[in-house]
Amino acid sequence: MAALGRARSAVNQVILGKAEVVDLAFSALLAGGHLLLEDLPGVGKTTLAQAMSLSLGGDWQRIQFTNDMLPADIVGVSIFQQAQEQFEFRPGPIFANVVLADEINRATPRTQSALLEAMAERQVTVDGQTFPLPEPFFVIATQNPLDLVGTYPLPDSQLDRFLLRTSIGYPSATEERRLLVEPDRRDLLSRFEPSLDPGGVSDLMALATDLPVSEPLLDYIQNLIAATRQHGGLKAGLSPRAGLALVRAARAWSLVNGLNYCAPEAVKAVFPSLATHRLETRPESGLDSAAVVEEILGTTRVP
Amino acid sequence: MTTALERWFRPRLPGPGELTPAAVYWTLAAFLVAAFPHLMAMPPALAATVVALIGWRGMAVWRGWRPVPGPVRVVLTLTLLALVVIAFGASWGRRLATALLCVMLAAKLMEMFRVRDLRMVASVCFFLVATQFLFNERLVYLSYLVAGCWLATQALGQIQRIQVNQRRGQDRQASPGASGTSGLLSVQSLRQSGRLLVMALPVALILFFLFPRLAQPLWGLPEEAMDGRTGLSDSMSPGSISELFLDHSPAFRVEFEGPPPPPQMRYWRGPVLWRFDGNTWQRAFFSDQRLSEPPLETEASIRYRMQLEPHERRWLLAMDHPVSSTFPESRITVDHHLISRRPVTTLSQYDVVSTPDALISPVLTDVQRNMALHLPQERNPRTRALAEELRQQYADDQALINAVLRWFNEEPFYYSLSVTPLGRHGADEFLFDLRTGYCEYYASAFAILMRSAGIPARVVTGYQGGFWSESGQYLLVRQSDAHAWNEVWLEGQGWVRVDPTAAVAPDRIREGSRSVVESGRALRDAGWLMNLRNQYDRVQHLWNRWVLGFDAERQQDFLQRLGLPEMTATQIGLLMLAALSLFLLPLTWFLFRVSGQRPLSRAERAWKTVRRRLARLGLHAQPSETPREFAGRICRELDSGERQLVQLAIMFSQLHYGVPSARLLEQFERSAQLFRPLRRGKNRFPRLSFGREL
Known part of the structure; x- marks a missing residue:
């Protein structure tokens, strides 16, 4: 716990004034x-990823996505070793504790899906052989929302892979001066x-999974999910998988903030980052999903 | 076949956690309280059985005894039924019905296994406690009724709790508060039951004011010969009235139109006794016959309203001599006695007109004369001798009577409440040896003396005097005002009232029975007690008048005062239903809304207190705010208590969303109670700001 606090403050030393983002990471x-x-x-995406991975003590890799990239460039290739007369697997950059996937939307969908599959399965299969990824395995992907020339935006269904x-946004005036x-x-x-070290991170992950969630809090989570399903401006509400993800994220957030129980503040803190990319608004409503999520948070009663 | 029988008889053991001890104990308590007044009126053996069954059930829960096997239950129940029938015999009436209800409910205790059984018993308790109003409509009983209903509500609440806990069974293991005997004596749950009763109060008021009153009741109370209630009886033997002297309960109340008559005129006529068998005086066979020509109403007539307590007898009391009354189906008998067709079983109000100086029965029939002169043979020789002696001295009847009264006054005759049994020659013993007694002795001896002297005489029982409540403007006549006097028939004057007791103890007539009782030292120091009784009777009088006396007529008055037209019973009934739904629909809606929500935990209640105190300062929580967000926002507004508020929010968050800990909960509740916030810039005494507006 203390180590987690140290890691957090260390990252905050580098990424100034972005405590919420650090907490979410x-x-x-x-x-x-x-x-x-x-x-x-x-704005510091790469710096954040780098700081995160350094604080964890594991190894980290950075993959700069380009449109001529192939899946093998990520997961690795099997090479025929003539000396041993057999194929040998050369692991790609994805074999690391923290992977920074920079400008993910520049790669072709084929390459993207290789990454996303690895993220979901936590293993890589090459030529019928399965290689588990190291524990913990954490991907920080970045994408540039404005520069759309020559990009392949992630489909909505794939966005679900990201918890x-x-x-990050611009820093405030004081922080910028610093x-x-x-x-x-x-x-x-x-x-x-x-x-931290990779073993410590695994322990913390187990701790987060065991964090107690009370009845009122589950009521609150259910109310929030129900609100997304009933909202007229959305095409569809959050799925049960999103609900599970919300509980997981809220637990982790509570742990990061040094609580020994899951608090409603945690739900409120993670809900926008969790829900916005999973929800799609009806074009005719003239709303964007961030506004809808804000509205739902502002109107749902905290039991 | 056997399996079916076995299933039928096999007691169903209560499943784990089906009945909580608290629910059973409260139900038993409610039953005991509801049955108590009935138990007192029951044959002792029956009452003891009911109490024993209640005790057994309580012990069975406490000690975890096995239930009684089915066949034993059946046999016991049948035995109890037989006991009731034997104890009451042929007198089918209210007492039998309520006793049967009590006993069968007690038998039900033996097979109270499920929530449904428990709920049935608790619900019937509401009815059982109300049935006491069939016997007693006194104001004191109202408070008893409220207490009984409270207990029954409490029992129902505890029963409900069983089901709530069953529905979320997993909570039972989690929270220690839901199991076992907790809530057995919780002030909280008692308060909640009280709140439920208060919530029911508007319904009670609507029913009271708007339930259609019928001029004639749909059903009559079953008649019953005697209910152990003290009051005048239809016969008189030495000692029969003396019980009444100690009974200060009200017999009736009178409101006069105009000033009240003087005390010496306040003779309230009851049964008139003709037949004397040497020991007991009884009514004549013609006593119930209707008087063909009642006295006329004159200028001297007195009009008044009687409020008669139920006494289970047919007579209605009236002042000498009744002319007419508004009591339904009543008549004036040849004895000038007002009687009703049915026994008076409820508090009754009726108007009477009486003419005090009416000439009654100027002609005496032979039958009447014979009966008014009849004496048993070979009794009271000394009295007969005295009568003959007097007859020789005074030829005129009136002179003879005066001489006897003078004799009573001058000889050492005393008035006393002590009862002395008299032998075969009762009048002799009393007139020549004992010379100490009360009205009954004097009236009896006087009548015997008169009859011996050849003057037709009879005994009149009733009440005399009463307490005039100046503040309440009504006359209260108690059972202790019971009295007996004589009437003699004189040529040309008809029946004339003669009160030999007045000759002996004039105070008894002038000041009422109280003077005698007090001079008997028994209650000398209890003047204040009597005063208290009189004050209490004023309240009782108002209760009788406005609550019990709220009949069809009053109801119409009430509705007209509300600006409603005259209505039929059906219309009033519809109005009642409308008023009830007007009240109940919003309540139902509210309860429906609340019912979906969890009951508040202890932490939530304490947090609510905190929020209420802040709301008083105008600081309200947003529904979408978490406790800590709320505290964070609000604490900037506070002048004092901001630090505590943040602490409280953290504690509450921990208790509400985290793992509950008893120590933290106690600490939190204590701090929440002590929390007294002050709002910034809003001091308790606002500074005066003159000139600002100018």
Whole structure:
């Protein structure tokens, strides 16, 4: 627990003034999910991913997606070793504890789906051979929402693979001034000491799974999900899988925030990042899903 | 076949957690309280059986005894039924019915296994406690009724709790509060039952005001010979009235039109006794005959309204001499006695006109004269001798009577409430040896003396005097005001009232029975007690008048005062249904809304207190706010208590959403009770700001 607190504050030292985003990133990690950062270039996506992976103490890989990338470039290839007269698997960059998948929407759907499959299954199958991915396995993907030329936006059904989707956004004036004055973030990262290790992260994940969820809180979660299904501006409500994901994420968030129970604040904190990319609004309603989610949070009673 | 029989007789053991001890105990308590007044009136053996069954059921729960096997239950129940029939014999009436209800309900205790049985017993308790109104409509009993209903409601609440807990069985293991004997003596649940009763109050009021009253009751109460209630009887023997002297319960109340008559005129006529067998005075065979020509109403007539307590007898009391009354199906008999066709079993109000100075029975028939002169043979020789002696001295009847009264006054005759049994020559013993007694002795001896002297005489029983309540403007006549006096028939004057007791103890007549009782030292120090009784009777009088006396006529008055036209019973009934639904529909809607919600936990109740205190300062929680968000938003508005508020929110969050801990809960409840926030900028005494508006 203490190590988790240290890791969190260490990441916050690098990503200034974005405590909520850091909390969400750790929540996604501890809930066993993956994080999608949708943001403009240069706001610190890569820095966040790097800081996260460094604080975990595991190995990390960065994959810069391009449109000429093939699945093998991610998962790895089998190469015929003439000396041994057999195929040998060369693991791709996905074999790491933390994978930063940069500009995921630049890759072709074929390549994207290779990544997404690996994320869901936590294993890779090449030439009929299955290779498990390391534990913990955490993908931080980024995509640029504005630069649409030559991109392949992730289909909605695939967005479901990410537990949370969020954006970092511009820093505030004070934080921006600190950024300008202080030494380069990359220097800070180079001096980063890991606070956790992969085994510790697994323990924390188990701890999060066991966090008690009370009846009133389950009522609240059910009410929220029911509200998405009844809302007129949405094409469809949240699925039961999303409900499960909400409980998992809320538990992880509570743990990240040092609580020994699952609090309604946790639900409120993760709900927008969890629901927005899973919900699609009716075009005629003139709303976007973020506004609808805000509205639902503002009107659903907390029992 | 055998299996069916076995199934029939085999007691169904209560399943795990089916009946909680608390529910059973409360139901037993409700039953005991509801049955108590009936038990007191029951034959002791029956009452003891009922109490024993209640005790057995309580012990069975406490000690976990096995239920009684089916065949034993059947035999016991039949035995009980037989006991009731034997105890009451042929007198089928209210007492038998209520006793039967009590006993059968007690038998039901033996096979009370399921929630349904328990609920049935608790529900019948409501009815059982109300049946006491068939016997007693006193105001005190109202509070008893409320207490009984409260207990029965409490029992129903406990029974409901069983089902609630069953429905969420997993909670029972989780929370210790739901199991076992908890709630046995919880003030909280008692308060909740009380709240339910208060919620039912509007319904009770609507039913009271709008239930259609019928001029003639649809059903009559079954007649019953005697209910152990004290009151005048239709015969008189030494000692029969003396019981009444100690009974200060009201017999009737009178409101006069105009000023009340003076005390010496307040003779309330009851049964007139003609036949004397040497010991007991009884009514004549013609006593019930209708008087063909009642006295006329004159200027001296007195009009008044009687409020007669039920006494299970047919006579209606009236002042000498009744002319007419509004009591339904009543008549004035040849004895000038007002009687009804049915026994008076409920509090009755009726108007009477009486003419005090009416000439009654100017002509005496031979039959009447014979009966009024009849004496048993070979009794009271000394009295006969005295009568003959007096007859020789005074030829005139009136002079003879005056001489006897003078004799009573001058000789050492005393008035006393002590009862002395008299022998074969009762009048002799009394007039020459004992010379101490009360009205009954004097009236009896006087009548014997008169008859011996050849003057037709009879005994009149009834009440004399009464307490005039100046503040209430009504006359209260108690059982202790019972009295007996004489009437003698004089040529040309008809029956004339003579009260020998007045000659002995004039105070008894002037000031009522109280003067005698007090001079008997028994109640000398209890003047304040009497005063208290009189004050209480005023309240009782109002209760009788406005609640029990709220009849069809009053109901119409009430509705007209509300601006409604005169209505038939059906229309009033429809109005009642409309009023009930007007009240019940919103209530149902409210309960329906509430019913879907969980009952509040202890932590939630304490948190509610906190929120209520903040709401008083105008700080309200948004429904979509979590406790901590609320505290975070509100604490900036507070002048004091902000730190506590945040603490409380954290504690509540922990208790409500996290793992409950008893210690934290106690701490939280304590802090919530102590929480007294003050709002920033809104002091208790607002600063005066003159000139701002100028």
